[in-house]
Structure formats: structure tokens, C-alpha cells
Amino acid sequence: MKNIAVYLGLAILAAACASETPKSEAPVTEGGKATAPSTSQGTGSTSSPAQSADVQGNPLHDPNNVLSKRSVYFDFDSNVVKDEFRPLVQAHARYMVEHRDSRVRIEGNCDERGSREYNLALGQRRAEAVKKIMTVLGAPDARIETISYGEEKPVAMGHDESSWAKNRRADIKYAGE
Amino acid sequence: MNASFRSIPRLLIGALALCAALGARAQLTIDITTSGARQVPIAVVPMAGEAGQPQSVSQVVGADLSRTGLFRLVDTTGITPLPSEPSQVSFPDWASRNAEALVIGKIEPSGDGRLEVRFRLFDVQKQSQLASYSYVVSPQQLRATAHRIADVIYEKLTGDKGVFSTKIAYVVKRNEHRFELQVADADGYNAQSILASNEPIMSPAWSPDGSRLAYVSFDQKKPMVVVQNLAEGTTKIVANFRGNNSAPAWSPDGRFLAVALSKDGLTQIYRIPATGGTPQRLTDSSDIDTQPAFSPDGQWIAFTSDRGGSPQLYRMPAGGGPAQRLTFEGNYNVGPRFSPDGKYLAFVQRTDGRYRIASLELATGQLLTLTDGTLDDSPSYAPNGKMILYEAQVGGRGQLAAVSGDGRVRQRLTSSAGDVQDPAWGPMPTN
Numbered sequence: 276m277k278n279i280a281v282y283l284g285l286a287i288l289a290a291a292c293a294s295e296t297p298k299s300e301a302p303v304t305e306g307g308k309a310t311a312p313s314t315s316q317g318t319g320s321t322s323s324p325a326q327s328a329d330v331q332g333n334p335l336h337d338p339n340n341v342l343s344k345r346s347v348y349f350d351f352d353s354n355v356v357k358d359e360f361r362p363l364v365q366a367h368a369r370y371m372v373e374h375r376d377s378r379v380r381i382e383g384n385c386d387e388r389g390s391r392e393y394n395l396a397l398g399q400r401r402a403e404a405v406k407k408i409m410t411v412l413g414a415p416d417a418r419i420e421t422i423s424y425g426e427e428k429p430v431a432m433g434h435d436e437s438s439w440a441k442n443r444r445a446d447i448k449y450a451g452e
Numbered sequence: 453m454n455a456s457f458r459s460i461p462r463l464l465i466g467a468l469a470l471c472a473a474l475g476a477r478a479q480l481t482i483d484i485t486t487s488g489a490r491q492v493p494i495a496v497v498p499m500a501g502e503a504g505q506p507q508s509v510s511q512v513v514g515a516d517l518s519r520t521g522l523f524r525l526v527d528t529t530g531i532t533p534l535p536s537e538p539s540q541v542s543f544p545d546w547a548s549r550n551a552e553a554l555v556i557g558k559i560e561p562s563g564d565g566r567l568e569v570r571f572r573l574f575d576v577q578k579q580s581q582l583a584s585y586s587y588v589v590s591p592q593q594l595r596a597t598a599h600r601i602a603d604v605i606y607e608k609l610t611g612d613k614g615v616f617s618t619k620i621a622y623v624v625k626r627n628e629h630r631f632e633l634q635v636a637d638a639d640g641y642n643a644q645s646i647l648a649s650n651e652p653i654m655s656p657a658w659s660p661d662g663s664r665l666a667y668v669s670f671d672q673k674k675p676m677v678v679v680q681n682l683a684e685g686t687t688k689i690v691a692n693f694r695g696n697n698s699a700p701a702w703s704p705d706g707r708f709l710a711v712a713l714s715k716d717g718l719t720q721i722y723r724i725p726a727t728g729g730t731p732q733r734l735t736d737s738s739d740i741d742t743q744p745a746f747s748p749d750g751q752w753i754a755f756t757s758d759r760g761g762s763p764q765l766y767r768m769p770a771g772g773g774p775a776q777r778l779t780f781e782g783n784y785n786v787g788p789r790f791s792p793d794g795k796y797l798a799f800v801q802r803t804d805g806r807y808r809i810a811s812l813e814l815a816t817g818q819l820l821t822l823t824d825g826t827l828d829d830s831p832s833y834a835p836n837g838k839m840i841l842y843e844a845q846v847g848g849r850g851q852l853a854a855v856s857g858d859g860r861v862r863q864r865l866t867s868s869a870g871d872v873q874d875p876a877w878g879p880m881p882t883n
Contacts, residue, residue, distance in 0.1 A: 392654070
């Protein structure tokens with residue numbers, strides 16, 4: 276909790292410093308679709324010694340910050356958010372409370388087993404389960420949309436449990452990402 | 453009985469213009485397995501005058517009939533001359549080959565570059581004519597004409613309407629970023645992409661008159677329901693509310709769609725005008741209600757709900773109201789589709805980790821498992837109710853397959869295009 280408070284303070288600082296920060300640290304596995312890596316936009320190049328992710332970077336994209344973690348994984352046929360993912364979800368809830376212009380879309384996903392349309396609804400329920408934790412902590416309902424890709428956008432293409440486990444997932448995405 | 457059909461349905465003409473460009477190349481090849489069903493031996497004699505035409509009519513007729521699993525084609529080689537007129541038919545020749553039915557015909561120029569196709573169907577044992585029709589068509593319409601001939605023969609010999617002139621729609625996933633919605637003839641020919649997207653496409657559903665397709669598009673990075681007019685190529689977003697918008701199902705009068713929306717929390721079923729408008733909520737549970745399907749008489753909506761702890765089939769009045777649970781065996785019965793006569797539901801059943809197509813007889817509650825796949829999905833009845841088209845996963849890829857309502861005839865439609873998903877069998881063509 277103490278760490279989160281520190282992150283939040285830094286996040287506010289970072290937001291005050293720069294409205295647009297490089298996204299070069301964005302995890303490539305996020306979002307299903309590879310976003311073009313940003314190439315030396317402005318001064319914040321990744322190799323610059325002046326760049327301290329802790330101070331200037333966007334906490335949402337700082338790999339050392341829990342806020343850079345966006346994926347909550349689920350058991351088969353389950354929409355229970357497991358304890359190991361609660362700190363992650365709570366951190367995003369607090370970030371949303373502190374950042375009143377932040378908007379989030381939570382995207383639910385399923386493994387390939389089962390009927391496509393039912394999986395679409397299951398994925399949405401996973402997203403809702405994540406949202407519920409966030410709204411209990413004060414993140415406003417109106418700024419969180421829950422949608423689902425069902426089984427349509429797997430990140431792992433195999434037909435075995437190791438792939439399925441990666442695909443049973445809800446991803447937290449901020450508007451503009 | 454003689455009848456002259458001078459108008460081929462408009463729907464087919466557009467497709468046939470493309471047929472010439474595509475040639476006779478099949479997008480899907482079809483394998484059939486049958487078990488236990490009696491097959492009527494039928495001789496389909498090559499038509500006089502078809503050799504020089506862009507399409508062999510008799511071959512298409514024979515392929516249509518044999519694909520149903522209800523007919524066995526009798527070899528016609530060695531009989532000379534092959535008959536094309538009733539006076540040339542020697543019934544003992546065909547009786548000796550155990551043919552019970554015989555089809556002959558001829559194709560002749562009829563002026564203006566058009567052709568007259570005449571066929572006759574005989575009962576070999578009774579030595580009597582069962583049907584005789586002629587069609588005046590352009591050479592490009594020969595394939596569609598062959599399907600119409602097969603429809604007549606099928607109906608004369610089985611008593612059921614043929615579905616050889618119908619269309620199917622399905623989604624092709626070529627790779628992670630290339631999805632196409634395709635429409636093809638029921639035999640897999642004349643496949644055309646009516647939509648391409650780098651985001652997923654799901655759940656195509658034909659309007660009752662076959663003029664429009666509703667489907668789920670992810671073009672705006674979330675599921676929304678779109679209706680596309682096939683003749684005009686125009687599209688309209690009819691449901692793009694907060695959250696998910698999916699599972700479109702047409703009311704029998706074509707005026708409304710039942711859809712699954714999550715705008716008020718979890719996925720629930722709503723009714724919305726097919727041209728878009730204000731959704732009216734039909735279910736009110738605190739669980740998932742989705743996959744609606746109107747009964748053919750418009751009285752009921754069958755759907756999936758997990759309000760009882762596991763996903764099961766339910767039905768409610770089409771205007772909403774108390775729901776009645778329909779399935780009790782197993783812990784996963786989803787995605788109901790009514791048979792055209794309204795007596796059965798086809799759906800996806802999970803047993804021991806395998807997902808298969810099953811049917812439920814509504815009057816008796818009798819369940820029948822129809823397929824033996826591992827990941828079957830998206831059943832869709834042919835408009836005559838005899839076959840169910842569905843998606844089967846084979847070797848990690850989606851492929852189309854079909855099974856008869858009694859499970860005895862199975863077809864596998866193999867495509868080299870990629871993952872083939874979410875088939876929907878279109879309605880009977882309108883004249």
C-alpha cells in the first residue's frame with residue numbers, strides 16, 4: 276500500500292510534467308496488435324541518462340511500476356479475480372481516482388473452448404469482475420467500460436493449456452493507448 | 453406437367469455474373485459420410501448439347517443430389533445412344549442397373565444468345581414421367597439452373613423442398629489481422645467476400661428474406677451489431693451501445709433483431725428495430741443471458757442463460773416475460789437455433805470436455821447428440837430443416853461441416869482459405 280501511495284504521488288508529478296510521454300516501454304504483448312514503437316519523439320529518448328522512469332516516465336508504462344501491469348488471468352470457466360492480481364487492480368483503481376480525466380476500457384478474453392457468443396459474454400463478465408473491484412475502491416463507473424473479445428483475439432495460438440491460460444484474461448486499457 | 457421458368461431469382465443473377473470470372477473453381481470441397489440411410493439409386497444422364505457449355509448441368513445436378521447422402525448416382529456409361537428425349541429411353545437398360553429414377557435433358561439455343569434447358573424425371577419401375585420442366589436462361593445461369601433442377605428432383609423424390617439454390621454465409625479468418633465475411637452457394641461455389649476487416653467478424657445472421665445480413669463487427673475495437681444490405685452493399689450500425697453488442701437474431705417478419713447487450717452490466721437480451729433505434733430489454737437476470745433465437749412463428753425467443761448456475765437453454769415469450777428452462781442434462785448447453793418447423797432446437801453441448809452439436813425435441817424433451825467433434829459450434833438449420841450446418845475444429849482450424857437432423861448423414865466442407873467460422877444457412881430464395 277505504501278508503495279502504491281508513492282507511485283501515485285509520482286504519477287501525479289509525471290502527469291503534471293508531461294501530458295504526452297513516450298510509450299516506448301509499453302509491453303508489446305498488450306493490446307493484441309503491435310503498436311508501432313515510438314521513435315525518438317521530442318527529447319525523451321529511452322537511452323537518455325536524464326530519463327528517469329521513476330520521475331519523468333508515465334507510471335502506466337514504467338515497467339517497474341505495478342501500473343504497467345494490465346492483465347488479470349483467470350481459471351477455466353471462472354470470473355473470480357485471484358488474490359495475486361488484486362494489488363494490480365487496486366493500483367489502477369487508485370490511479371483512476373487520482374486522475375479524473377482517465378478513462379479505462381477493460382477487455383475480457385477467453386480461451387478457444389466453447390461457443391463463440393457465449394464466450395463473448397463470459398469475457399465481458401471477467402471484465403466486469405475487474406471493474407467491480409475498481410469501483411468499490413472509488414473509481415467511477417462512468418469512466419470504466421467493459422467489453423469483450425471473447426475467443427476472437429487470442430494472444431497465444433496453441434491449442435493446449437499453456438496457451439489457453441494466457442488467453443483467459445482481462446486487460447486494462449487507458450483511453451488513448 | 454410442363455412449366456416454363458423464364459425468371460431466375462434476381463439474387464442469383466449478381467452472383468452468377470461473378471461465377472463467370474471465378475470459373476468453376478470450388479472454394480470448398482465436400483466429403484460425405486453416411487451411415488444407415490437408404491440411398492435412392494438415380495441415373496443422371498449427360499444432357500444433349502451440354503458439352504460445349506460453360507457448365508455441365510447434369511454434373512451439378514448429380515453432385516447436388518449425392519451430397520445429401522440420400523441418393524446414389526448410377527453409372528451412365530456404356531448406354532448408347534444416351535437418351536435426351538422420352539422416345540429414346542429404354543427402361544429395361546436402367547432397371548438392369550438398378551436405377552429407380554432417371555433424369556434426361558437437353559440444352560438448345562433459343563435465340564438472343566440464350567439457352568433452353570429441358571429436363572425430364574422418370575420413375576424407372578413404373579416407366580412413367582414424374583416431372584418435365586424447361587428454363588430459358590443465359591449461359592452464365594446454367595449452374596443456378598442446375599440447382600433448380602436438383603431442387604425439383606429432390607422434392608419429387610423425397611417430398612421435401614430442395615435447398616440447392618440457397619446461399620450460406622460464413623467468416624474466413626485468413627490470419628490474425630484479416631477477416632472476411634463470405635457468401636457462397638450452398639455447394640460452396642461462387643464464394644464472394646462481402647466484407648473484409650482487420651478486426652474479427654462474428655455471428656452472421658440472414659434476414660428472413662435473404663436481402664440482409666446482420667453480424668458482429670469489431671471494427672471500432674469492440675463488438676457492435678451491423679446490418680448489411682447485400683444488393684446495395686450498404687451497411688448500418690444498429691447497436692453500438694456501451695459495452696458489448698452481439699448475437700443478432702432476426703424476428704420472422706424481418707422488422708426486429710434480438711441482440712445481446714451489456715450496456716446495463718452483464719450481457720442481457722434486448723429487442724431493437726432492424727434499422728436501429730431504442731433497445732427494449734427482454735431479460736432481467738443478474739447473470740448472463742445471450743444467444744437469442746426467435747421461433748419461426750415469432751411467439752418465442754430461445755436463449756442461453758447461466759442463471760441456474762451453469763449455461764442452459766431457456767425460452768421466453770418473444771416480448772419478454774417468465775423464462776422456462778429447457779435443458780437439464782449436463783452443465784453446458786448453449787446457442788439454440790430453431791428448426792424451420794419450430795419443433796427442434798439445435799445447440800452446442802459440452803460432454804467430457806468435448807463440444808458437440810445436439811438437438812432437443814421441444815415436445816418430448818428428447819436430446820440427440822448429432823456430431824462427434826471436439827470443438828463444434830454455431831449450428832444453423834437448412835431452410836428445409838434436413839441438414840444442420842456448423843463449425844468444426846479440425847487440426848486446430850475451423851472448418852464447415854453439416855449433419856442431417858437424425859445424425860446419419862455427415863458432410864465436411866474443406867477450405868484452403870484459412871479458419872472458416874460461424875456458418876449461417878440462408879433462407880429459400882424468393883422468386
